[in-house]
Amino acid sequence: MDINAFVLFWAAIFTSNILLTNFLGMCSYLSVSREVESSFGLGVAVMFVLTVTAGLNWLVYHYVLVPFGIVYLQYIVFIIVIAAFVQLIELIIERYVPALYYTLGIFLPLITVNCAIFGVSLFMIIRDYNFLQSIAFGAGSGIGWLLAILMLAGIRARLKEKLIPVGLRGAGISLIITGIMALAFIGFSGIVQIQ
C-alpha cells in the first residue's frame, strides 16, 4: 500500500482509531478505565507493546514465515511472539517501575489477549505495509488506544458523582459513552482513509 508512514501514523490515531472504529481491544478498555492513573499506565503499556510487536511480527513474517513457506501459521506465530514479548515487558516493569506494576496488577497479562494488538499485526500483513509503515501504524494505533481509554476514564471519573439509572451503571454507560465517542471520531474520517 502506498501511503506515507507519517500520514498512516496520524490516520491510525484519529480517522481509523483501532478502538473507536474497529472496536478492537474492548475488554481491557472497559475493565481498566475506572481510574485515569491506571488507564494511563495500561495505555502506555499497550502502546509500547503494539509498536514493538508490529515491528517484530513484520520481521518474523517477512524473514521467517515467507522464506520457510509457513505463512499459514502466522496466527500461531504472531500470538507466540506477542505472548513472549508481553512477558518480557512484565518482567521489566516489575523490576524497574514497580509502582506501575502494582497498579496494573492482573491487567498486564490481559495485554497478551488484547485483540487490538493481534489485529494490528494482521492488518499490516493484509494491507501489505512495509516495515516503516508497520511501525507507524502500530505506534499510531497504540496512541489511539491510549487516547480512547484516557477519554473514557476521564468521563467515568466525572460520572462518579452523577446519578445514573441502576441498570446502566458500569459497563452499560461505558458502552454508550464509547458509542458517542466513536460517532465524534467519525467526524475525522473525511481527512484520510486507510481502510
Added chain:
Amino acid sequence: MILVILKDIATLCSISGVLAIILVIAHRFLNDYGIVKININGKKDINVKGGNSLLSSLADNKIFIPSACGGRGTCGACKCGITKGGGPLLPTERPLLTKEELITNTRLACQVKVKSDIYINIPENIFNIRKFNSKIVEIIDYTYDIKGVTFKLDAGEKIDFKAGQYIQLITQPYAKMRQSVSRAYSISSKPEEDDRIQLIIRYVPEGICTTWVHQQLKVGDEVSFTGPYGDFFLRDTDADILFVAGGSGKAPIKSILDHLQVVGTQRRMTYFFGARSKKDLYLTEEMKAFESVFEYFRYEPVLSQPKAEDNWDGKTGYVMPFLKETIRDPQNTEAYLCGSPGMIDAVSKALIAAGIAKDKIYFDSFG
C-alpha cells in the same frame, strides 16, 4: 507431505524455542534481586535471596508465620507489621485488612515480595514456632466422625506451647491429592506433656486434610507439623470463666482444663458443650470428672436435636438461652469460645447482650 509438515513443525518449534530462551535469560537477570536483608523487630537481620514472598523467605529461615490458607491470600493469618520496604499495598491484601491495620502498615506476608531490604515486626512468640516431625502413637474413635490422634515427637524434641494454641498439620500427597496442604488443629493435650500432642479431628466430607487423617493415617505413620500458633489461651486473671464449644471445638478447652488440673485454680468455671444428639457427645465422663477436681466447675452438654432413643434428660436447644442465667457478674467474666463461625457469632452476640465486654470474649473460629 510428511516431510513438509515436519519441516513446518520444526520451524514453529525453533521460533518458540528462541523466544523461550530469551525469556529464560531475561528471567535470570531481571528476577535476580541479589541478596537482601530482612530486619526483624529491629534486633535480628537475616539475609535471603530476593524475589520470593516474605512468608516463604522467612519459612526458609525456619521462622514460621501462621498461614492457614497456605499463602493463597485468603485467610489473613499471615499478617505482620512492615516498618520500611515491602512496596505498595496490593489489591489482594486490602480486603483482609481492617482500617487500623491499613494505617499501622500491617501487611500479608504471603503477598509481599522481598525485593529490597525490608524491616518487619512480628510477635516474639513466633520464634517459638518450629517444624516438628512426629510419629502417630494412638488413634481413638471418639464418635462416628471425630477421632483423637496422638503424635509423639522425635526423640529428644520438645514442644513449648500454651494450652489453647494450635498447630498446622502438613498432609502428605495421597490418592488424587498430589499436593501437600496444611491445616490448623487445636492441641487437645496439656502443655506439661511436651514430648507429644493430641489433636481432635472431625471428618469433613471431601475435606483434603480430614479425609487423609480419617482414611489414610494409622499408628506408626510419620507426620510433620508446624507450631505452636495462636492467641487463644487462658488469661491469667481471677475472673469467672464461661467455656462454650461445639464439635471438635472441645480440643483447646480440654487442653486448658488438663493444664488447670496441674496448676490448680479457684476460678468459677462453666463449660457448655453444644451437640446435635447423643451420638455427637464424647469425652463426657472425662469432662464431668473435672467437677470433682475443681471446687467451682460445671460441665453442661446441651443437645439441639436429641433423638427419642437418647433418653436425654439434660439441657436441650441451643446454648444461648442458658448463658445469661449462668453469668454471676458480667463485668468479671471471661468467655472462651471454640467451634464453627456460626456458633461463635451467635454465642458472642448473646454474651454481649448479657453484658460481657467484647474484649473479654476470646475465640478460635474453625471456619
